[in-house]
Amino acid sequence: MSQTQTFHGYAALEAGEKLQKWDYEPATLGRLDIEIQVTHNGLCHTDIHMRDNDWNLSSFPLIAGHEVVGKITQIGVDVTSFQIGDRVGFGWIRNSCRNCEACLRGEENVCRQGYTGLIIGHHGGFTNRLRAPADFAYKIPDALDSASAAPLLCAGITVYTPLRTYLKHPGMKVGVIGIGGLGHLAIKFASSMGAEVTAFSTSIDKEDEAKEFGAHHFRHWNTPEDLKQASGTQDLVISTSPSAIDWDKAFNLLANNGVFCLVGLPVSTLNVPLLPLVFGQKVIAGSIVGGRRFMREMLDFAAINQIKPMIETMPLSDINAAIDKVAANKARYRIVLVSEN
Incomplete structure (x- = not known):
């Protein structure tokens, strides 16, 4: 098979526009890259933010999609970890510096040089084929079907990482704010x-x-x-809300020495009640997806414990209807787009 060919995807040509069919010539397959035939995409609210350029990170035409599962069709000449036909997934992170202390710990999500996002400056999974570095592809365990695995590659790792970091022992009280795509997995x-x-x-x-x-x-x-019954009881609170909430209400849930962790990204300013924070020795933290160490661990944990998202599948050709449904908060709880290759 020739390395140069036309890929067929769904792109936003300008910020805020509906996606339309769009073809492009991919970059040459690198020595450390793989190519996959895409079969499934989890639809994440971040894809909508990127379509609308809410964070001034998007470049257009934009093919989003960063919860991608497919089968390997080509491998670079120096790739030894995969074989053609392997079922793998890609998440939010495409690459990192590989050399800083964080990367060497498998925490590429906090790479000191800054990681490269799968759909920041590159095209993502809303296409028939995808090329990306093999080192940031993950084998999907046999016990996870592809549709269930796709949302784990972003939503799953986004909530797994803070739980793995702050949940120190069984019996800890954990509160989850927002029961949506992230929250139900949390x-x-x-x-x-x-x-x-x-x-x-x-x-x-x-x-x-x-x-x-x-x-x-x-x-x-x-x-x-x-809320009064829950006040001061939670050792860890994970906020998955994509919208601004009453932060005073949220902080009041924390027990002394409790951790309030934000994984949702509301476009708002955080006002911190200082006295309760100091006198209760409370912590406010943020968490962004996860590195390769936790990603592999999370997929294995999900397979062993049969942790699967509640999903609704739709064909990739219905991507605009799917986006509208997510934007209207009508998805329960994750939409997975199935390719029609």
């Missing part, structure tokens, strides 16, 4: 790690599902009595 992972999990949501109709995911308690965000 509940599943935290419960499987032995935490006592409380789900916090503005959607009272999500209580039964939250408990099916593994939550021991459900608190309605807009019911003062619910």
